[in-house]
Amino acid sequence: MMDWLDFIVLTLLGLGVLFTVIRFVLGPKLSDRVVALDTLNIIIIGLIVFLALVFESKLYLDIAIVYAVLAFLETVVFARYLEGKNNDNS
Amino acid sequence: MKYLITFITLLVVYLFLAGFVIEEVILGSFVSAVLTILLANRLNFKVDWHFPLKLIKFIFVYIPVFIWKLILANIDVARRVLSFKIPLNPGIVKVKTNLKGDLGKLTLANSITLTPGTLSIDVEDDCIYVHTIDVKKSSKDQNQKEISGPFEKILGGIFE
Amino acid sequence: MTIVSYIFLIIGAMFFLLGGLGVLRMPDTFNRIQAGTKATTLGAFSIVIGVIFGSVENHLDWIPKLIIIIVFIAISSPIGSSTIAKATYRSKNIPDNLVQDDFKKRGENQ
Structure with a gap:
């Protein structure tokens, strides 16, 4: 019965992912791409948690926790890279 | 212990x-x-007997204000994003804080990031650098009061 | 209970959509960070709360993990965005529409 509501939620999430991916491809600077990647990661965490409810499987929650930790690490590492990259040139 | x-x-x-x-x-x-x-040999922290009290205060006083501010911030972001021409007047402002501990400063910076129109960039000794969407030109004190005023009082009551 | 869960889920998904739109439409990097962080943080809270309401009937053992996810997102998302903002400033591509810049004068005091 609730199938069409699932469909609405997934459509909205998909549009959010689409916008961030467009910014990721367009992004004039490297920092814009990192921002788009950070936003995309949080949207994907929400998507995985929602999929746990749709498929009624507990494993997705473990995946979401691990993905959240990895996304935070990834953000910090990219920021470090961005910071160190121009210190050499200037 | x-x-x-x-x-x-x-x-x-x-x-x-x-x-x-x-x-x-x-x-x-x-x-x-x-x-x-x-x-346990590598950790150094002091045992604080007021910690449960602080935690209860944190949950029941700070969290509701935080959630309310977060909802306000999102309505603000939605208004800016959906308007045809985005209203902007950005700038980086220096905000002084009276909080002493590291945990208090971290919580204050995180709250500033999630309140309407502000983003904390860096924390140095006792001042926080904040990027705001809408800079008030009139006076520095007004900026400071609007950005860190409400949280500073609450967090000062909890962490000091 | 299912109705409440879906209300929260749809609100959260709409905030994710707004965050994506903000990242796409804002004109410079700092404003993109602002829109992205705020909208997606509240969206993630709302979606996890929706899943809590949806799972309270037959999956009570999910709730501790969902609370861990909420706490972790609430801590890590602002820290990550402010790290990116600092790195953006340090990497010398500052947008030229700032009306006031106190961060530049920072080095002179030291």
């Missing part, structure tokens, strides 16, 4: 991740005991 607090924290995190079953309690307490013996 330090060992006991470390042990209890590790055990609670383990049980939250693994589920409250009796086998998990036994295995989790074994793992936490080993980790406590390995780690």
